[in-house]
Amino acid sequence: MPVPPNLPPKTLRVGVLSHLASTRPWEIHDHVTALTLMQVYEAPYQPSQEGGPPKPLLFSEPLRQEGDPLVVSAPVRPGAKFSDGTACTAAAVASSLGRVRDVAARAEIRAREGRVEFRLKAPDPHLATMLTQPFCGAALESRGALLGTGPFLAPEALGGGDPIKAEKVLLRVNPHAAKAPALGGVLFEVYPDAEALLAAVHAGEVHVTYALTFSHLSKLRGAPVFPKTLEGSSTGILFLNAERPALANPRVRHALCSAVSRTEIARVSFGSLGLGFAAAGLLPPFLKRDVPIGSLDGSPMQARQLLEAAGLAAPERLRLVLTWGPKPYLPDPPAAAKTLVETFGPLGTEVTLVQPRDRGEYAGYLERGDYDMILAGWIADTPLPSDYVDSLLWSEMVTSKSAPRAAAYNLSRWKDPETDRALAQFRRTQDVKDLAPIARTVQEQGLLVPLLHGKLIAISHRETRRFQPSPIGRNSFGETEL
Numbered sequence: 001m002p003v004p005p006n007l008p009p010k011t012l013r014v015g016v017l018s019h020l021a022s023t024r025p026w027e028i029h030d031h032v033t034a035l036t037l038m039q040v041y042e043a044p045y046q047p048s049q050e051g052g053p054p055k056p057l058l059f060s061e062p063l064r065q066e067g068d069p070l071v072v073s074a075p076v077r078p079g080a081k082f083s084d085g086t087a088c089t090a091a092a093v094a095s096s097l098g099r100v101r102d103v104a105a106r107a108e109i110r111a112r113e114g115r116v117e118f119r120l121k122a123p124d125p126h127l128a129t130m131l132t133q134p135f136c137g138a139a140l141e142s143r144g145a146l147l148g149t150g151p152f153l154a155p156e157a158l159g160g161g162d163p164i165k166a167e168k169v170l171l172r173v174n175p176h177a178a179k180a181p182a183l184g185g186v187l188f189e190v191y192p193d194a195e196a197l198l199a200a201v202h203a204g205e206v207h208v209t210y211a212l213t214f215s216h217l218s219k220l221r222g223a224p225v226f227p228k229t230l231e232g233s234s235t236g237i238l239f240l241n242a243e244r245p246a247l248a249n250p251r252v253r254h255a256l257c258s259a260v261s262r263t264e265i266a267r268v269s270f271g272s273l274g275l276g277f278a279a280a281g282l283l284p285p286f287l288k289r290d291v292p293i294g295s296l297d298g299s300p301m302q303a304r305q306l307l308e309a310a311g312l313a314a315p316e317r318l319r320l321v322l323t324w325g326p327k328p329y330l331p332d333p334p335a336a337a338k339t340l341v342e343t344f345g346p347l348g349t350e351v352t353l354v355q356p357r358d359r360g361e362y363a364g365y366l367e368r369g370d371y372d373m374i375l376a377g378w379i380a381d382t383p384l385p386s387d388y389v390d391s392l393l394w395s396e397m398v399t400s401k402s403a404p405r406a407a408a409y410n411l412s413r414w415k416d417p418e419t420d421r422a423l424a425q426f427r428r429t430q431d432v433k434d435l436a437p438i439a440r441t442v443q444e445q446g447l448l449v450p451l452l453h454g455k456l457i458a459i460s461h462r463e464t465r466r467f468q469p470s471p472i473g474r475n476s477f478g479e480t481e482l
Helices: 031-037 090-097 194-202 214-220 250-258 262-277 300-310 333-347 359-368 385-393 417-429 432-445
Strands: 011-016 064-066 068-075 107-112 115-120 140-142 145-147 168-172 185-190 225-240 317-322 350-354 373-379 448-461
Touching (some): 011 194, 031 185, 090 107, 090 115, 194 214, 214 225, 214 448, 225 250, 250 300, 250 333, 262 333, 262 448, 300 333, 333 350, 373 385, 373 448, 385 417, 417 432
Parallel strands (some): 317 350, 317 373
Antiparallel strands (some): 068 115, 107 115, 140 145, 168 185
């Protein structure tokens, strides 16, 4: 395996398809940044591999109620230190969590008597699950640098420069980690496309990657790796921007959604096996429950009938922005987009495709709301179905540069108090019957079309030991060995 110069011995090489989007944990919004920074900044809790309640990580015990049912707290792990040797105190963790809009929106956070205290704005039985997310990683600012308590140090560009722009980002071992990792470092390498990454996997130059899709499985024959197909944790989605004048009428949006054949998009995306990937509803199989939305086999004829019954016409022109690269839920975005162009053409709608160069350009379209439709999707962040639908439909999750939230992906830009109340009820119960009115709103208002459920593919080199693939693509490499 060719090794780049200046690497520590036993460096784990991770193949990715996009650059770091940020070096600040509270700004995490994508898989690559999450996987990188969670090696550096520990969250209060970590998900249980067995599917039980979250396990303490930076906190040393579960959240405890403090008399008032809206007040919970927990202490920081004894002896925890930041990477310069500074003690990790409750005050430092409370200050760090205060930067996380997703947490601050739910609670006032402060340090009291050596514990981190959360004064909840409303009852929240799932706060500990929220605190497993990588964007809750504790960071201490010191001399212009961010320090963490995890097994590795903050990312540096191999060869110098800005880690956000670097093709190779190195994480060195944290000398003050609670447990020294068996690895000498972790190198994240950005490949220009999936084919280049696939070639590197065959050459033995990648120890771990989640960046290849189900469509690449047959091309891995003969590679020195162990591929593993994980339960689908994502859904490819066509979002319609309800703020755009051409899509302001919900009956027009509903008609457009009814034109889309998910089975056809599944066929062009996955070939003969495609039908098994067509999404009947919004939630991926990983979340164990769902409610159907619309029809799997929509058609322009259905859309035309709805428009004619309402005395409406389809928009003359729409702009469709594509996600910037292949994803588990969308292995070939241009092929799916071409199908959508052909779908809307018979309605008299000309669709202009916009293909962003990279994640940064893509994020700009999202933050500005500069699109009529988005072809993208969402990967589960937690095992909670309510977290998934909150990200996509809650009013506070409309993507915005001025009010960023790590879990925000409401690309339909839907703001509706009644929907918010339904989401709050589902958040309390996690009961599928409370998901039904949310699904009904999605369908009747024509907010989005769930297209495909993607299977996550975890690939590890034969030299890699103690790597346990995660269905949401997140691993701490502190226990991994080469």
